[in-house]
Amino acid sequence: MSRTLPRATSSRLARLDSNIASAKTYLIARQIKGTIMSPRGASRQPRAGDAHHAHGNSMQWIGKGIGGLLGAFVAGPVGSLLGVLVGHQWDQAKSGGSAREISRLFFETTFEVMGQVAKVDGRVSEDEVRVARRIMRGMRLTETQVQAAIEHFTRGKLADYPLEGRLGALAQQIGGRGDLARAFVQIQLQAAIGAGDVGAEKRQALWRVANALGVSRAELAQIEAIVRGFEGGGAAAQVQSLDAAYRVLGVTPQASNDEVKTAYRRLMNQHHPDKLVARGLPKSMIGVAEQKTHEVRTAYERIKAQRGFK
Incomplete structure (x- = not known):
């Protein structure tokens, strides 16, 4: 039933x-x-x-x-x-590549492009090799990483090094992360400026690098001001340092106090080391971000002292 x-x-x-x-x-x-x-x-x-x-x-x-x-x-x-x-x-x-892939490509391309820029005027000087090794030491690389960095630097010196292709690959991985692009350009400027005068050929090569990564000429000048830092002592030097401070913040001496403060906060947020690492900056290169935040803070304090605002 x-x-x-x-x-x-x-x-x-x-x-x-x-x-x-x-x-x-x-x-x-x-x-x-x-x-x-x-x-x-x-x-x-x-x-x-x-x-x-x-x-x-x-x-x-x-x-x-x-x-x-x-x-x-x-x-x-x-x-x-x-x-x-x-x-x-x-x-x-x-939105671009993974942080792991970005970190790998960032590391390799950093030293390859460094070698390419060093060779652009015909030969790599002892000063350029010395500065490259100093940058490696400053990154506290392991012995294996140092050897890898040297190999990539050597590869970048080759006449047939595919500069545009490698920068294009990096730009694609970075996506819209302008902070990583600026960090990359800063390292290249540190290497070029640290080795002595930057001639016309090197300056043109640096602009090609910046342009390929979406960094404007104004940003390039701002990064160069950060790299060169500030000179101390003497009235004339103080005037130059104040002018450099405005360039670091990317504002003019005519900017209002609020505009100066806004520029400072924006730059400190952009170059926060932890944020850059999370977006793909190799941890070995965190010193680049720390230097940037130090120079931005120094520039802000100098302008603040001159203007007398809190």
């Missing part, structure tokens, strides 16, 4: 089956998340370009929104989770 369950009981069992199915799908989604958000993908960072920062933050949700809508049509709320995860990967792919 067949027996029929009450309608309420059947409804509860149907909901239970649905919940079990949803739970299974959720667990599968979690597994997918664990796969696609592996260390290689999980390290990817949002764009941090200055002019496109706010725009980039909003754009990063476009892929998630599209994926979520598609998932909702396909499989309901849990499908939305799957869709958002897929959309998240799309967003990250549009």
